[in-house]
Amino acid sequence: MSAVSTVDRPVGGATAAGGPVRRLASWLHRHGWVRLTALLSAPMAWLVVAYLGSLAVLLISSLWTVNSFTGQLVREPTLDNFRTIFAEPVYRNVAVRSVAVAVAVTIIDALIALPMAFFMAKVASPRVRAWLVIAILTPLWASYLVKAYSWRVMLANGGPVDWLLGGAGNGPGYGLTATILVLAYLWLPYMILPIYAGLDRLPNSLMEASADLGGRGGRTFSSIVLPMIVPSVIAGSIFTFSLSLGDYITVQIVGGKTQLIGNLVYANIGAANNLPFAAALATIPVFIMIGYLVAVRRSGALDEL
Amino acid sequence: MSTEAGPAIRLSGLRKTFGTVEAVAGIDLDIADGEFFSMLGPSGSGKTTVLRMIAGFELPTxxxxxxxxxDVTRLAPFERNVNTVxxxxxxxxxxxxxxxxxxxLMVRKVGKAERRQRAAEALATVRLEGYGDRKPTALSGGQRQRVALARALVNRPKVLLLDEPLGALDLKxxxxxxxxxxxxxxxxxxxxVFVTHDQEEALTMSDRIAVFNQGRIEQIGTPAEVYERPASAFVAGFVGTSNLLTGTTAEKVLGRAGVFSIRPEKIRLNGAAPSIDEISAAGRVAEVIYAGPATRFVxxxxAGGRLVAVQQNQQTSSADVxxxxxxxxxxxxxAEHVVAVPVSEDPLKGE
Incomplete structure (x- = not known):
């Protein structure tokens, strides 16, 4: 085999210089597992150590406690932290509120993204489409904090939003509504882009066929377009939902007194100095997301990510 | 079939420009009721655009x-009694x-029982009884083709538009x-109304053919007319093999000036001496293309110029040819198989 390929090569320096390299390549070709190991060892190490490892540490430390007198870690596995979370209504409320915010953000983003992505993929000229993609991607380059604080300014008492709505106090001010509004703004691109990609792949002939068979716009959208892009919408919702569920900075900036899971985690790491309890709280969104992913797995959405 | 006076389709002065490109440059055409009409032409000749304007997917310029x-010129596809494959x-x-x-049928709010029955009939027409439960992905190309046909026919349209429907299928x-x-x-x-770029397909299936070139119709006629009496050099070349005698070659061989077409299968290679009403010319074989049942000799x-002659391989083997x-x-x-091809005088169409 190697003899044949040597003959195939142009005669000259390449053969002399490439001899050992070519022999190695040929040896690797015959030993596929060595190539695979070389290719995957670094990313696998990263995935196992940094990613799954930290998740394991999180789960293990959520079973520890802190001695309330000394503040020392007690490394004895117990479910006390979870018992507290389920027993105390305040934690339950925060968890429910966090999920509700994530759901609201996801729905708002989906409602805005669908017509927007449809326009980009099916109506706009290639030129307009390119500009729209840029317009959607540019905010992702700006700092998260800058965007959140600029919304703080906009939502301030007597600020631009109040002014647009007719005077001081007419806007939502800081609070839950402002949190949902700002999170919906922040994560909108993550919803538009998968839906745009899904619509882009949807052949125009399917919509033409529906119109040809007598379907008006609304019918074509509900019977043909929507069922075909459900996986893309779910793919987008995985982003908007999980990003909203874990957020705590936006809430601090525009949320007023509103608390979400992220804020409780933050407070327990900092002020309360109860790392195990923070870890236990942090597992809540992890399990909610695992539940969500399992639920949407069958829709084919995970192939869209 | 129909009692209406007008033709099934009438196109008048139809034009379509995309930006600066003129895809369809003025089409006038009547298609009769019940006709199998083919629009034949190379890609980019405007035939598909014409079909899409009949269906309502494009608005004419x-x-x-x-x-x-x-008059349906400005109506949406769902307001026209045509269906497309x-x-x-x-x-x-x-x-x-x-x-x-x-x-x-569902979109047009036809009752469920009637829907079932008409769908079953349409599937029977295309010989796909019992395939109702399958997903399109579980069908072969030919079966998908039939489903598309049934989906259009079930609505009983006045006109069925077919956009190169056989293009994706293998030869058999x-x-x-x-x-x-x-x-x-x-x-x-x-x-x-059948759009195709395959001249053989158009010849075998159609009642009439319109040959498209650069957004215009070069010729409309029955398959025999289009094949045997091409109205232009383009038609002679696109429908069948281009076998033209022009300029000095025509004068030397035929004794007349002009452009003339001879179909390859009408030409005899060697064989019996030419009779009184036959024409002959000497040459040298440049290329031999063996194609199973027949061989093409270039x-x-x-006298200059080049002709293709097709001979059946009745007695000859591939080694012989x-x-x-x-x-x-x-x-x-x-002599009667020499067809004078009208030379286009339109200066705008210079190559």
Whole structure:
């Protein structure tokens, strides 16, 4: 085999210089597992150590406690932290509120993204489409904090939003509504882009066929377009939902007194100095997301990510 | 079939420009009720754009589309009594075959029992009984093609538009479907408008053919007219093999000036001496193309120019015909098979 390929090569320096390299390549070709190991060892190490490892540490430390007198870690596995979370209504409320915010953000983003992505993929000229993609991607380059604080300014008492709505106090001010509004703004691109990609792949002939068979716009959208892009919408919702569920900075900036899971985690790491309890709280969104992913797995959405 | 006076389709002064490109440059055309009409031309000749304007997917830049005396130029696709079979079939992948076929009826609020019955009839017409539960992805190319046909026919349109529907099928299946499409058209008796770039397909299936070139129609006629009496050099070349005698070659061989077409299968290679009403020319075989049942000989004439002659391989083997390469030959054909091709005087169409 190697003899044949040597003959195939142009005669000259390449053969002399490439001899050992070519022999190695040929040896690797015959030993596929060595190539695979070389290719995957670094990313696998990263995935196992940094990613799954930290998740394991999180789960293990959520079973520890802190001695309330000394503040020392007690490394004895117990479910006390979870018992507290389920027993105390305040934690339950925060968890429910966090999920509700994530759901609201996801729905708002989906409602805005669908017509927007449809326009980009099916109506706009290639030129307009390119500009729209840029317009959607540019905010992702700006700092998260800058965007959140600029919304703080906009939502301030007597600020631009109040002014647009007719005077001081007419806007939502800081609070839950402002949190949902700002999170919906922040994560909108993550919803538009998968839906745009899904619509882009949807052949125009399917919509033409529906119109040809007598379907008006609304019918074509509900019977043909929507069922075909459900996986893309779910793919987008995985982003908007999980990003909203874990957020705590936006809430601090525009949320007023509103608390979400992220804020409780933050407070327990900092002020309360109860790392195990923070870890236990942090597992809540992890399990909610695992539940969500399992639920949407069958829709084919995970192939869209 | 119909009592209406007007033709099934009338196109008047139809034009379509995309930006600066003129895809359709003025088409006037009547298609009769119940006709199998083919629009034949190379890609980019405007035939598909014309079809899409009849269906309503494109709005004409100028001109009108009339279906059975009704001006539909500005109407949406769902307001026209035509249905389309798409090149890529455009079956709805999330619906099974039954739901695909019933879609047009469901949208028009036809009752469930009637829907079932008409869908079953349409599937029987295309010989796909019992396939209702399958998803389109579980079907072969030929079967998808039939579902697309059934989905259109079930609505009983006045006109069925077919956009290169056989293009994606392999040769064997394509030939089967040609016969079948023609049979279905005879059975249902509606007008078929068939877009294709395959001249053989157009010749075998159509009642009439319009040959398209650069957004215009070069010739409209029956298959025999288009093949045997090409109205332009383009038609002579596109429908069949381009076999033209021009300029000094024509003067030397035929004794007349002009452009003349001779079909390759009309030319005899060597064989019997030319009779009184036959014409012959000497040349040398430049290329031999063995194609199973027949062989194509490309012959450079001593008088200049090049002709293709097709001979059946009744007595000859591939080795025999291969040995003909580089040999001097005599080409002979009947004088009546020489067709004078009108030379276009339109200065805008200069190549």
């Amino acid at each position: 100028a001109g009108t589309v009339t279906l059975s005396d009704r 798409f090149q890529d079939y455009a079956l709805f992948p999330h619906m099974n075959v039954q739901a695909n076929v019933e879609y047009g 299946l394509r030939e089967e479907m040609q016969v079948e499409l023609k049979a279905i058209q005879r059975e249902v008796g509606i007008t078929f 012959v450079d004439l001593d 291969a040995a003909m390469r580089e040999r001097p030959v005599r080409l002979t054909w009947h």
